[in-house]
Amino acid sequence: MAAKSDAADGPAWKGDVWIPDEWTEEDRSAALNRLDASSSRSQDEQQSAFDEFRRNASTNWNVFYNHNKTNFFKDRHYLHKSFPAEFGWLYPDDVAEVDADGASSADICNAGEVTIVEIGCGVGNAIMPLLEQHSELMQQHQQQSSPVHAPPQLHIHCLDFAPTAIELLKEDPRFAAAAKEGRATAHVYDLSSMHPSTISVGNAQTLANSADVAILLFCLSAIGPHPSASLDRAARHVIDMLRPGGTLVIRDYGRLDEAQMKLGKGDKELGDNFYRKGDGTGCYYFELDDLRDLFVNKEEGDGKLELLELDYLQRVYRNRGDGTERRRVWVQGRFRKPHVEAIRDSTIPRRGSPQTLEQFLATNVERWDAHYRDLPTTRQSSSLPSNILQMFPNEFAPWQPAKGKRKPQPQPASQFASMKEVVVIDFGCGLGNDSLLNILERQQNREEGVQNQPPVLNVHFLDASAEAIQRLHSDPRYQHASESRAVVTSHLCSFASATSDLPHLRQSADIILLLFTLSAIGPYERHQPLNDRRYLGVRNAVKTAAAMLKPGAVILLRDYGRYDDDQLHLNSVVGAQLCDNFYVRGLDGSNSNISKGVGCYFFEQEEVRELFTDAGLEVMQLEYVTRVYKKSGRNGRDCGKNGGAVERRRVWINGRFRKPLNC
Numbered sequence: 001m002a003a004k005s006d007a008a009d010g011p012a013w014k015g016d017v018w019i020p021d022e023w024t025e026e027d028r029s030a031a032l033n034r035l036d037a038s039s040s041r042s043q044d045e046q047q048s049a050f051d052e053f054r055r056n057a058s059t060n061w062n063v064f065y066n067h068n069k070t071n072f073f074k075d076r077h078y079l080h081k082s083f084p085a086e087f088g089w090l091y092p093d094d095v096a097e098v099d100a101d102g103a104s105s106a107d108i109c110n111a112g113e114v115t116i117v118e119i120g121c122g123v124g125n126a127i128m129p130l131l132e133q134h135s136e137l138m139q140q141h142q143q144q145s146s147p148v149h150a151p152p153q154l155h156i157h158c159l160d161f162a163p164t165a166i167e168l169l170k171e172d173p174r175f176a177a178a179a180k181e182g183r184a185t186a187h188v189y190d191l192s193s194m195h196p197s198t199i200s201v202g203n204a205q206t207l208a209n210s211a212d213v214a215i216l217l218f219c220l221s222a223i224g225p226h227p228s229a230s231l232d233r234a235a236r237h238v239i240d241m242l243r244p245g246g247t248l249v250i251r252d253y254g255r256l257d258e259a260q261m262k263l264g265k266g267d268k269e270l271g272d273n274f275y276r277k278g279d280g281t282g283c284y285y286f287e288l289d290d291l292r293d294l295f296v297n298k299e300e301g302d303g304k305l306e307l308l309e310l311d312y313l314q315r316v317y318r319n320r321g322d323g324t325e326r327r328r329v330w331v332q333g334r335f336r337k338p339h340v341e342a343i344r345d346s347t348i349p350r351r352g353s354p355q356t357l358e359q360f361l362a363t364n365v366e367r368w369d370a371h372y373r374d375l376p377t378t379r380q381s382s383s384l385p386s387n388i389l390q391m392f393p394n395e396f397a398p399w400q401p402a403k404g405k406r407k408p409q410p411q412p413a414s415q416f417a418s419m420k421e422v423v424v425i426d427f428g429c430g431l432g433n434d435s436l437l438n439i440l441e442r443q444q445n446r447e448e449g450v451q452n453q454p455p456v457l458n459v460h461f462l463d464a465s466a467e468a469i470q471r472l473h474s475d476p477r478y479q480h481a482s483e484s485r486a487v488v489t490s491h492l493c494s495f496a497s498a499t500s501d502l503p504h505l506r507q508s509a510d511i512i513l514l515l516f517t518l519s520a521i522g523p524y525e526r527h528q529p530l531n532d533r534r535y536l537g538v539r540n541a542v543k544t545a546a547a548m549l550k551p552g553a554v555i556l557l558r559d560y561g562r563y564d565d566d567q568l569h570l571n572s573v574v575g576a577q578l579c580d581n582f583y584v585r586g587l588d589g590s591n592s593n594i595s596k597g598v599g600c601y602f603f604e605q606e607e608v609r610e611l612f613t614d615a616g617l618e619v620m621q622l623e624y625v626t627r628v629y630k631k632s633g634r635n636g637r638d639c640g641k642n643g644g645a646v647e648r649r650r651v652w653i654n655g656r657f658r659k660p661l662n663c
Contacts, residue, residue, distance in 0.1 A: 046269060060279065076129065085247070118217070119214065122162075155183055161188060196241040233574065235294040238295075239337065253286065254286055258329075296335065305336060306335065370467075372465055399457065423509050429468070432475060441480065478490075495537070513556055523580070551661045554620070555656070560603060560652060561604075619655070
């Protein structure tokens with residue numbers, strides 16, 4: 001609200017950029033009336049828009065950091081002044097020793113080490129000054145001629161659910177130096193859906209019950225309105241992150257802040273006092289009672305926190321250039337976890353236990369059968385890339401279709417062009433690859449005796465799901481191809497088994513397609529014991545595929561890469577994560593019932609390299625393939641309306657692997 005308050009008049013400014021503000025009852029009433037008249041959406045429309053917003057929240061923050069990099073926010077150097085009891089020990093010459101509630105900075109300074117967790121760290125604008133100040137403090141201590149008590153060791157863990165923010169943070173030389181020294185870590189983490197026990201910080205430790213200080217700076221407001229299930233879960237996860245005696249410090253947007261006044265104009269409200277901003281991200285404007293509800297014990301056994309302080313920060317900011325003023329309202333608070341926390345039964349779903357993961361994998365085939373049964377009878381176009389002629393032009397150059405009467409374009413050289421027949425195995429075929437079935441269909445019109453025709457394609461379709469194979473048999477392209485002179489077959493195959501149940505296909509294939517197959521089998525962990533059967537399925541599948549290759553033949557891979565847009569969405573679904581980077585698809589987020597749904601793992605490039613080299617194959621090509629899909633619209637604001645994602649960033653892994661000739 002760009003109106004002057006009484007406190008802003010006269011000489012009180014004295015050249016300052018801001019001064020304290022005081023709201024009168026008339027100010028508050030006028031602001032509330034302005035908001036009441038601003039929204040034209042019904043509650044049903046708001047709920048629909050909010051549901052869409054939640055599905056795309058992490059995507060839109062990822063887009064935000066992709067566009068703004070590290071240039072949007074400035075480093076925050078005020079933490080030791082706003083929260084002296086928690087951070088004053090880092091600035092011994094700059095703050096008072098005792099805070100208002102009697103908590104002393106010396107309490108922390110006398111500790112051997114201090115663990116700080118920042119949730120919603122972005123690119124590190126709050127933690128970087130702390131790391132730098134700690135380094136300076138340690139240097140000063142080492143240079144003292146008569147050493148005094150050493151400052152505590154500082155460990156900082158940074159969490160954000162935008163992978164791009166974490167990548168940018170890790171690239172910062174200041175953070176990289178601290179990480180190398182073991183003083184800092186960074187993790188992709190969704191506070192509203194992931195319990196702190198899902199984040200490992202080394203030495204078999206997780207973030208649960210780990211933090212001496214937890215920092216929430218303008219983070220909760222981005223999650224959702226109060227009350228909401230997502231905000232309740234976020235608060236519970238923050239509480240579980242604190243050690244007994246640990247403190248939570250918060251600063252966030254307050255009710256009737258000027259930014260809310262601007263957003264309140266139009267149809268941007270997604271719930272009571274929660275709005276979608278122009279970049280697709282969201283913001284809630286808190287009352288003090290909202291934070292009391294979320295964090296403060298009302299009675300013994302609540303398992304929440306003790307209130308140390310909670311108040312509004314109200315300030316008037318002046319633009320020195322044009323003299324306009326803005327009235328900002330924030331909430332700021334400190335909360336402490338009791339030293340003896342009451343025993344409670346947590347109903348918040350955590351990451352799946354080893355038993356849950358094992359039970360899930362034991363029913364994997366049945367889940368895929370159910371998945372294919374539930375698909376529409378009419379074949380739908382896939383949202384995933386499936387055109388093997390485009391993905392692997394070198395190998396499939398001989399089968400590129402002619403494009404009308406235009407002069408044929410030169411095709412890449414193919415090792416298969418001179419062969420009479422080529423054997424392809426579609427490993428994890430599902431309903432059959434469309435491009436492959438189309439090639440078989442065109443092959444029916446092959447004329448005998450004509451020169452320069454492509455090799456005959458013999459195809460074996462393999463899948464673990466009997467329902468998928470049955471649906472494949474009903475495809476007319478498959479039916480006609482299986483009746484032709486080409487060899488076209490389909491088989492059930494237990495990919496995760498250590499022994500192949502198709503010995504007649506051993507060393508038979510010139511090309512094996514692995515298209516989004518490995519990610520559906522189970523998780524992969526490079527450092528797990530080789531006898532841990534939960535992680536053996538993917539290894540066994542690659543070894544089975546390698547055994548089906550002829551010497552010199554190739555495996556062509558396309559699969560999900562780490563932090564693909566689908567993974568960002570799944571991070572926001574409660575109960576979807578069964579272990580690191582492995583999720584259940586198909587949950588609606590309202591409960592953690594995983595009796596239905598199929599699994600999906602998101603690979604790192606080096607994991608894929610290890611899988612195939614361990615199977616004895618040569619790496620010909622291995623790379624991330626990223627695609628950004630933008631929604632159509634007249635401008636970015638149109639694209640983001642109704643809480644939708646402005647764009648989707650897909651991350652896949654593309655690979656080509658060859659079996660050595662001497663095998």
